[in-house]
Amino acid sequence: MCVRLVYTRTAEAVLPAGLDSSRPGMLGVAPHVGHRLYLIRMDLSRDELLRYSRHLILPDVALAGQRRLKGARILLIGAGGLGSPAALYLAAAGVGTLGLVDFDVVDVTNLQRQVLHGTSDVGRPKLESARARIRDMNPHVHVETYETRLTSENALEIMRDYDVIVDGTDNFATRYLTNDACVMLGTPNVYGSIFRFEGQASVFALPNGPCYRCLFPDPPPPGMVPSCAEGGVLGVLPGIVGTIQATEALKLVLGAGETLSGRLLLIDALTMRFRTVRVQRDPTCPACGTREITELIDYDEYCGVPGASSAHAMKDVPELTPRELAERLSAHTDFDLIDVREPYEWDIGRIPGARLIPLGDLAGAMAALDSRRDIVVYCRSGVRSADATRRLRAAGFRATNLAGGILRWSDDVDPSVPKY
Numbered sequence: 198m199c200v201r202l203v204y205t206r207t208a209e210a211v212l213p214a215g216l217d218s219s220r221p222g223m224l225g226v227a228p229h230v231g232h233r234l235y236l237i238r239m240d241l242s243r244d245e246l247l248r249y250s251r252h253l254i255l256p257d258v259a260l261a262g263q264r265r266l267k268g269a270r271i272l273l274i275g276a277g278g279l280g281s282p283a284a285l286y287l288a289a290a291g292v293g294t295l296g297l298v299d300f301d302v303v304d305v306t307n308l309q310r311q312v313l314h315g316t317s318d319v320g321r322p323k324l325e326s327a328r329a330r331i332r333d334m335n336p337h338v339h340v341e342t343y344e345t346r347l348t349s350e351n352a353l354e355i356m357r358d359y360d361v362i363v364d365g366t367d368n369f370a371t372r373y374l375t376n377d378a379c380v381m382l383g384t385p386n387v388y389g390s391i392f393r394f395e396g397q398a399s400v401f402a403l404p405n406g407p408c409y410r411c412l413f414p415d416p417p418p419p420g421m422v423p424s425c426a427e428g429g430v431l432g433v434l435p436g437i438v439g440t441i442q443a444t445e446a447l448k449l450v451l452g453a454g455e456t457l458s459g460r461l462l463l464i465d466a467l468t469m470r471f472r473t474v475r476v477q478r479d480p481t482c483p484a485c486g487t488r489e490i491t492e493l494i495d496y497d498e499y500c501g502v503p504g505a506s507s508a509h510a511m512k513d514v515p516e517l518t519p520r521e522l523a524e525r526l527s528a529h530t531d532f533d534l535i536d537v538r539e540p541y542e543w544d545i546g547r548i549p550g551a552r553l554i555p556l557g558d559l560a561g562a563m564a565a566l567d568s569r570r571d572i573v574v575y576c577r578s579g580v581r582s583a584d585a586t587r588r589l590r591a592a593g594f595r596a597t598n599l600a601g602g603i604l605r606w607s608d609d610v611d612p613s614v615p616k617y
């Protein structure tokens with residue numbers, strides 16, 4: 198019998214006669230009290246039988262597993278670096294319904310790693326190019342798109358009808374939001390994250406397994422962990438991690454093998470070392486332990502990042518625009534222009550007259566700065582330099598931040614300075 202189990206929020210579990218209740222449609226998803234299971238028959242066409250022939254001869258998949266994949270609904274949060282390979286492999290494998298949440302448009306800087314999108318897609322919504330690419334990969338896959346940012350208001354509604362969530366987010370606020378929503382819904386959360394040459398993956402929110410909060414009870418202070426946009430990432434790394442996430446999602450649907458639940462996979466692409474560390478469920482975890490978190494909170498505020506908080510944090514430092522800086526430079530006003538980026542960024546391009554003091558060296562370099570002179574600080578996008586400006590002002594310097602960094606300088610003043 199080929200079935201799909203759907204969890205709803207009403208009544209108790211109902212299993213029709215003939216279904217093996219010891220092996221529900223998905224291993225690891227415990228029916229919550231108040232959730233009902235019902236069944237949809239999933240048959241495969243001749244085209245599908247041919248397409249999935251390498252699965253059908255695989256003992257842990259076979260016909261029953263392939264039908265299960267067809268009945269499965271998997272939601273990808275983000276159609277970027279991690280979501281790209283995950284979506285492609287899940288579609289190729291025959292997952293019946295893929296949901297995609299993203300609100301971005303394809304940018305040329307995405308193409309170094311986001312293999313769902315192509316050069317001809319630049320400027321197009323990511324969901325559009327993702328849908329077209331998935332349809333070409335496998336027309337049997339039904340794609341549902343949510344062109345929105347995942348928020349506390351919409352997360353439960355969007356995630357409710359999915360069997361597995363693949364977290365491909367690039368920020369802490371959405372990661373905590375995804376985690377808490379998964380714990381509340383009892384839906385497995387296949388986690389992945391990447392930075393520079395390093396990646397992590399795990400499976401959270403399985404019954405008796407830990408959640409993301411058990412591993413990271415508190416978000417890092419804002420600005421402590423740079424994003425990939427600030428710190429860079431090797432293009433192939435999300436390919437590795439996203440493919441591992443797809444593997445875990447398929448195993449969850451198939452009920453095959455042993456997932457990463459209770460283990461955190463750590464990948465170092467430079468040494469090519471893979472290791473796993475144990476992650477235990479924390480009985481004091483407010484999400485999955487004490488269950489104090491009964492509704493979704495304001496995660497931007499909680500993490501002190503993007504949107505409100507970081508914009509807020511940048512508001513308390515004085516700024517000037519690139520045009521104002523250009524005027525000051527051409528008027529030969531006497532001030533120090535400090536670039537707080539890394540040397541390899543400096544090599545890509547810089548504003549004439551600047552001197553390089555990477556953010557990490559700023560504290561040590563302050564003694565040599567003249568506190569009687571005005572200082573203008575810049576970085577790539579204005580975030581690191583806002584931090585530097587705040588620190589300089591706290592130390593008694595008359596520092597001002599260049600709004601928008603060298604990116605906006607390139608847009609507004611000097612396009613010959615390359616953007617990156």
Ligand SMILES: [Zn+2]
Pocket residue numbers: 407408409410411412478479482483484485486
């Ligand atoms: Zn937990």
